[in-house]
Amino acid sequence: MNKDITQRDAFWDELYLRAKEDRNIIIVSADMGAPSLDKIRTDLPSQFVNTGIAEQNSILVASGLAKEGKTVYVYAIASFLILNCIEKIRVQNSMMAIPINLVGVGGGLSYPDSGPTHHLLEDLSIMRALPNFNIYNCTDSFMAKELVGQSIEHRAPSYIRLERQPIGHIYENQSFDFSKGFEQITKGNKSVLVTTGYMTLKAKDIISDNGLNVDIIDVFRFPYDKKGLASTLSNYDHIYTLEEHFSHGGLGSSILETLNENGVNKIVQRLDAGQESFCYTYGGREELQKYYGLGSDDILNFLK
């Protein structure tokens, strides 16, 4: 697979191959496109449903199809898919557990210059609050490809959170333990950074470029194996968390809960987007991250 491919294209390329073999795979798009998705639209038109920019109806139609046995993927910009539809998702997919896959592109600050309507710094918190949901915060395009098989083989309500732009990769062709939900990227130090999604790649570069003695754990699924992660973290002297998400209810909150529930009494230092404001800054993702105190220098100072 081309390492520079976006998560979005890696995902839809793989799903295209699966959908060609299985007519019960249906894509419901709220008028979102992607080059790889266009292949599905043109080659498999009976498996592609465009609802127009009507995300709530997308969830309802998808739920009707999935209730009837179809394997359904709803595709939209993540902020609208989640926030415009949360009550529909709650009743249809969390409460009744109708197993649709919400494929949201543009988590975090993935749409940097589109303004705060397109930023999404609340979704992990919101979706973590819903019973019966699997949240996959995709790390790279290899994982995006693997998430297709995971979502088909483990039929459950799922939120697959994808990056919009090519952001590099951290994994090679490998299988992932999605029930465990996290991966230890580096080992051997007394400090560890627990992070997720785009920030895993960013932090890895910062740590390696600056020769910092900090291990990395990438959390890519909520809920993850809490006992396993608590046990791993209990071996460290210093625990840091980093996320491109508001403070309340995201990864950092989750790690605190995990340690507390498992009797691991450690101080956790958290770096996140705070809880104070939306952002009208432009000029690329790094500029927005600086606004939120998540720029490269901020991360370096945090981990030093």
Place this chain on the structure above:
Amino acid sequence: MLNFKELEDKCFELRQTVLRMCLKANTGHVTSSFSVVELLASLYYRDYINHDSSNPNWDDRDRLILSKAQASPLLYAILADLGYYDKKDLDLFAQKDGPFGVHLQNTVKGVETTAGALGHGLGLASGIALRAKMDRKLFLTYTILGDGELYEGSIWESMKFASHHNLNNLVGIIDRNFLCTTDFTENLIELEPLDKKIESFGWNCVKIDGHNLNQIDDSLKDLRNRKSRKPTMIIAETTKGKGLKSMSHDPLFHGVPPKGQENIDKAKKELKI
């Protein structure tokens, strides 16, 4: 299949059952249930819904999505009567250890969906009807909407979707009782001319008296022939609380059974219980 006389008697019996259930629980939407008694009874007892109580998940059954889920005591009463579960279960409606509550839940045999949040049913039904088209299944999908529910924007998203996809296997029935929670619809934000609005969204639309068994029958009997590619919406003009003069067509009686001994006695007398 019941004839019209038998169906009339069945409707009276169902009203008695719903009132008993709600009085016992001291909760439940009596008036919202009473406005759709003739409609739901016609669907089930005139055999417009293909179903099998011994095989509730039969893939070729017609689907009924009761989007106005506050009419749940009525549907629960019908399903018990049709053998989905013991009628004794009705005595525990909305009570401790009971199998069901004020709104609808899909854990009950014969119930397709959990509902109570409005604006869901038409989109869900559209997805089900689309699946039937995809798999060349001949079943119909019905959904019953409250007119108060039509203020939800998602309804109109789904309305556009269903006509665009030629879902002529989808039948919407609007319980047009002209009442919302606090006031009459036309005082809140007017819905009329409702038929024109729905037709302009690409649907066939018929308006009937929702308590007239002949008119209901006429509106349902040709649906399987699919003479048009359009989905069908039946606007059934009804009276909220129909059958109980003391509680009908009055905004004060949304979501409650009769309260106070005098009102309870009056209601019981009207329904001979």
